[in-house]
Amino acid sequence: MSNKTIRVGRQTAEDAHKTKIKILNGAFELFSTKGFDSTSMRQIGTYVGVSHSTIQHHFGSKLDIWLAIVDRHNAAYITDLNQALEQTTNRDLDSLSLFKSAVLILIKTLFDHPKMLRIICMEYDATNERAQYLTKTLMPTHEHISKLFTAARKESKRLEIYNEETFLIALLGLIASPILLTILSNLLSDTELDSSDFRTKYQCLIMNMLFEES
Incomplete structure (x- = not known):
């Protein structure tokens, strides 16, 4: 019994x-x-x-569900990102190469967590409790990327057109475009947005747009 x-x-x-x-x-x-x-x-x-x-x-409440989702999936996103960044910082690279490596890692990680990126983008400009919660959660990673940008900017004329905030906005915008506009997968019938081939080519496009010297 x-x-x-x-x-x-x-x-x-x-x-x-x-x-x-x-x-x-x-x-x-x-x-x-x-x-x-x-x-x-x-x-x-x-x-x-x-x-x-x-x-x-x-x-x-609905907010409790949202917070539980963010805690659950953001933890996986941040863990993946920080582990990769830590491996990069242990390499003997100049500041610009180090920053480029960090940007590549950020691109890959966000592509691996597309739904999390959508939620971040939906709340990024909102001055509400959810946006503040995301800002607090993502701040340590943002500060780390910002330090790498500041050092790399001294070595690249191309980066002089940005500050740390505008660079991050440009980067997130480029990464988010195909993820947010999923209709593109219907318009571009021969392109699978989640395929490794597309990611590789699009990653190169992002890096060229952000770092290519004129």
Whole structure:
């Protein structure tokens, strides 16, 4: 009797965890395509096939769902980025080469986390709690990239047209263009935006636009 009770309790906990993950995954899809304000709790429930009350049971509010998503996926994004950046900084490179390597890593990491990039872009210009939360979360990485930019700018006339903020805006804009405008994959029928071939060629285009000396 006792063993049966324990086994059922474990199953209930596992089911609850699976339901929470299902809600987070569905909400992540909706937030990254429709935006936070255009997504309702009921839409999330309909999308993942659970009731509104079930969502409220696991998450107190829509903002709580958004925060849980950002914490979960941003942690993976930042971990991937910082591990790669750390390996780069251990190499014996001049400041400009080091910065270029860091930019290449940033491009690859953001391409590997397209939904996270969409959420960042949707909130980047908004002066709200969500934007402030993202800023706080991303600030350490931003400061690291900014230091590399400041050192590299002294070695490149091309970089003199930017400051650290305008360079980051230009970089994010170039990376985000194909990810945000998914309609391009329909217009360019021969191009798969998530293919390694496209990423390699587009990565070269970004680097040439940002670093090519005139």
